[in-house]
Amino acid sequence: MRTKHLHPLCKPLLWPLLLVLLLGLSLPAAARLPVEVDGEPLPSLAPMLERTIPGVVNLATRGRVQERGSPLFDDPFFRRFFDLPQVPRERQTQGLGSGVILDAEKGFILTNDHVIRNADEIVVTLHDGRRLDAKVIGTDQATDLAVLKVAAEGLQALPVADSDALKVGDFVVAIGNPFGLGQTVTSGIVSALGRTGLSVEAYEDFIQTDASINPGNSGGALVNLRGELVGINSAILTRGGGNIGIGFAIPVNMALQVMDHLVEYGEVRRGRLGVSVQDLTPDLARAFGIEQTRGAVIARVERGSPGARAGLREGDVVTRVNGRVIRNAAELRNAIGLLRVGSTVELEILRDKRTRVIRTQVGEIQVSTLEGGRISPRLEGAALGEIQEDSPLHGEVEGVVVVRVAPGSPAARAGLRPGDLILSVNRRPVTSLEDVRQAAGAGGQRLLLNLRRDNSAFFLLLQ
Structure with missing residues (x-):
């Protein structure tokens, strides 16, 4: 065996390694593949997996989505010059994913929303090879979760930990x-x-x-x-x-x-306190004169909100919700947004360097919406809403949210989806429903929308 190309640190290890290999070749096959050491079986995940794997299923989906063509075809001047009609194009999609059985008796399966989004057909394959059609019970894009239901006997649900x-x-x-x-x-x-x-x-x-x-x-x-x-x-x-x-x-x-x-x-009905929050930074902690370095600072309390009725004030630092430590604004938003409307919540706060406990009831997020058909026939079937203070989008971006889109409607055929954020209409920035109405009225027979979807932005022409 040549050794001149080995790193110098490897050479002292070469002869012991060869000795081990030679000894290994002289041992019987059973000795080279031991099943136990000192009378104890080797550790293995196999017994646990035999019990667990039947609770995980494979998903296959089929659907159709609107396909955007070249940006040139969305440019109104280009289309007008060449007298090109706008023809919605569809393409068939296929997807693969996984799911977890959480209620064997009722056939409930939990998966990601993005796995089954836009799916017209969802097929579940069980560990034993059975293929079942699944029904969508509900989806939540904000947490990327969805619940499916199948009708079958002999399902096995996974046990749940904390x-x-x-x-x-x-x-x-x-x-x-x-x-x-x-x-x-x-x-x-x-x-x-x-x-x-x-x-x-x-x-x-x-x-x-x-x-x-x-x-x-x-x-x-x-x-x-x-x-x-x-x-x-x-x-x-x-x-x-x-x-x-x-x-x-x-x-x-x-x-x-x-x-x-x-x-x-069939949907997530998120709770609210009616407050705007931000992370507690070291600079803010020093300004408040506290040693606490983690928490959510209340920056604004909406008049008449559950938080206002409970006595919350600007500058309060929320450190716990129902006993759970709150490290930042996102954790407070998660904790409140996933509570049932009307449930009692206990907040531990720091105010004037003293710890206080405040109890209040979680309110319901009231989203004022406007039917798109009242703005333009091209938005028929879409409902638009302003960004609420409780939304993760608040303070991050400006625009108007597409709250829902009726399947088969003009808005759906044009390519709008729930969750789209309208940044501008006819090249006019919009931050309110009234902005959308005025910008749409100034555009004549067309609507040029600048949309943000997921992590991308693009223009969509409706005419």
Whole structure:
């Protein structure tokens, strides 16, 4: 064996390595593959996975989406010059993902909203090979969760753990259907907790893990070594479309709260206190004269809101909600937004360097909407609303939100989707419904919308 190309640090290890290899070749086959050491069986995840894998399913979807063509065809001057009609184009989509059975008796399956979004057909494949059609019970784009229902006997639900008890360094296992290969298991640890900022529009509190999560794993299970569900695999940070060791899962405690809303109402009815909040920074802590470095500062209290009636004030620092530590504004927004409307909430706050406890009832977010058909026939079927103070978008961007779009309506055929943010109409920036009305009236027979969708922005011409 040649050694001249080895790094110098490797040469002293070469002869012991050769000796081990020679000894290994002389041992019987059973000795090279031991099943136990000192009479104890080797550790294995296989027994746990045998119980757990049947609770994770594969999803296949089909649907249709409006397809945008070249930006030139959306330019009104280009279209007018060549006298080109606007022809909506559709393309068929197919998708793969995963899901977790959480109620075997009722057939409820939890998955990601982005896995089944725009799907006309959803097929669930169980571990035993059965293929079932699934019905959508409800979806929530803000948390990227959806609940499906199947009718079948012999389903096996996953047991659930308390995701609040997770710690960085805990071992976890991801189960899903990456790249459509079929059920696949990967292992790793909890790399971080409370990750936010992946999307401005979302309610986020991600578990970060280095267990390999790839396209197709979305909606699958993240379990602990007891086989208990701790999270729903949702996203990855990647540069080339594959796993680089940074994956994200929605904590199961949050997922269950969303699931309860979706099963009962078909949507998430978010609670509100009627306050605007911001992170407690070291500079703000020094300005308030407190040693606390984590929390959510109340910047504004809406008159007549639940927070105002409870006695909350500007400058109060919220440190706990129902006993749970609040580290930043996003955690407070998550905690309140997922509570049931009318439920009592206990807030621990710092005011004038003293800790106080305030109790109040969670109110309902009142979203004033305007039917798009009252603005323009081209917006028929869409409902528009202003950004509320409780929204994650508030203070981050300016615009008007597309609250809902009726299937098959002119707005839907034109390509509008719920959650789209209208930044401008006919090249006029809009921040209110009245702005939209005035800008639309100045555009004659056409509407040129500048939209923000997910992490992209584009123009959409309606005429």
